[in-house]
Amino acid sequence: MIEEGRRRGSRKPRRGDLPIATIAELAGVSPPTVSKVLNGRRGVGEQTRQRVEALLRDHGYRRRPASSVTPCIEVVFHQMLSSIAMPILRGVQEVAGPRDHTVGFTDVQHSLRAGQPWVESLLLRQPAAVITVFSLVTAEDGARFAVAGIPLVAVDPIGNLFPVPAVGSSNWSGALSATRHLLDLGHRRIGVLIGPVRDLSARARRDGFRAALDYAGVPFDERLERSGVFTFEEGRRLGAELLGRPEPPTAVVCGNDLQALGVYAAAREADLRIPDDLSVVGFDDVDEAAWLAPPLTTVRQPFGEIGATAARLALTLADGQPLTQDRYELGTSLVVRGSTAPPRSR
16 A cells, blocks of 8 residues: 555645554554654654654655644533533643643534534644543544544543543442432432433432432332433422422432522522422532532532543553553542431421
8 A cells, every 4th residue: 555655656645645543554553653653742662653754754644843742632521611610621730731731621512502513623633632521422433533543531421432431420429428418317208300311420320319218218209300401490490390299309419519509499489498498419519509598518529630530541542551441430529518407397
């Protein structure tokens, strides 16, 4: 194939005559190694670098001088919430900064809403690695980054993106501790709001909630479960449904803090006081949770540590090193504030 390309000497080769994955196969190396050579990054042996550079030249690629390149880790969000995005970005920066990498971010909300692809622009920018913090990333997306030699790490994806590594928190144990807290206070009629059922984290939280009831010998009442997206509006709507039942719950475990904010609004509209008439527990511990009246009891996700872990994995892959596992779960902790109290007799 190389000789055939040389015989076509009358035509100037164009950048991209062969994809990076094919260049890697011809050179006997991985696509990330080709990407490092192409972008002038370190971590490649001299003989390997020369072999790859020769193939790149044959097929119209031009290696950027190392001195002109500032490697960047790009973090991709969708409808980014600053209380979550900022600690994740700080965590990425803590790891990337000492490695002389910059950190950029992209919010693909408008692109997706307009039906436009989001992967292409990232591939054109050729970052050192990409971290996605939105659930719509697919295994096909991961394959496109792999072909381009750009390491991809996903934070809390909907499903299994193997071989793309994923980082998240212990959703099951977080929901278990939240529900146990309410059970210890004496609640037995506990409602639950969960996220979309296709979402792995939402299913894990629902399972943790049910496990806590099962351990306590409290029957699960399906009439007190609602599923919806992780938004304030959905929390308000689903909370109103639960509170409008003939026998409403005395407490509600929410899929995230935005849903919990919605339940606060539904409780006000139903003339119920928190926590006197209704206890509420959220999940995430966004900044707004501590500002509510009363402050929200919630499960804290370690977003800064999640960002730092994702960055370490991304840089390991960018260096051409293998990972020891494809799923990394970090611990959660229950933050007890003023939104929970023992149930009043009704």
